[in-house]
Amino acid sequence: MRSKKTFFAVLILAATILNTACGSRTNTNSTGGTTASTPAKSSATAISSKPNANAAEYEYKVENDGITITKYLGKDSEIVIPSQIEGKDVKKIDFSFLRSAEEKVVTSVIMPDTITELNKELFQGNSALKSITFSKSLKEIPKGVCQFCSALETVNLFDGLEVIGYVAFNNCDSLKSVVIPDTVKECDVNAFFACDSLETMTYKGKTYKKPDLDQCYNAINDQR
Secondary structure, three states, X not given: OHHHHHHHHHHHHHHHHHHXXXXXXXXXXXXXXXXXXXXXXXXXXXXXXXXXXXXXXXXEEEEOOEEEEEEEOOOOOEXXXXXXXXOEEEEEEOOOOOOOHHHHOOOEEEOOOOOXXXXXXXXXXXXXXXXXXXXXXXXXXXXXXXXXXXXXXXXXXXXXXXXXXXXXOOOOOOOOEXXXXXXXXXXXXXXXXXXXXXXXEEEOOEEEEOOOOHHHHHHHHOOO
């Protein structure tokens, strides 16, 4: 009889120890409840806290201690480019970024403020893009960067930008309005050529309406 009692006592002790060990894997929150412990993030998903900013979704190369993204490999229609990969700032986007089937899928691109350079004609001819948010660190929007982007409706530009290049937004038929940052000192007169739906351009608090958009170009370029 005594051996059976000893046996059951050992079982109870073992169960108590096991329960204590399992309980140590939870954390008590401020309300007295418990939350499951969170596993450490992988190096890929920890690159950026922004959505889908995962190195595995991009082809890239290291240039001058910075990253140049050469191709998007993901499947999302709205992408937020990571600000860092492999601990290095993403500084440039290459011409081939959306030069395949992806260009028919991606409708929105948001750039990190680490980007300081864009290839000319970067998005040229892309018929799916509806919205682009440019980097706040860009000094120049290069030649033809969004030329013939027929679906483009929204262009976000920021103070710090100084130049908008030749035919940068030529034939963007869905663009209805654009705000030119106050810091822009040069805007090519063909930057928004043949944007048939463009109704207004705003610069330094003044809005220029169609058909007087040339006055906006003059207001910008007269400062040079």
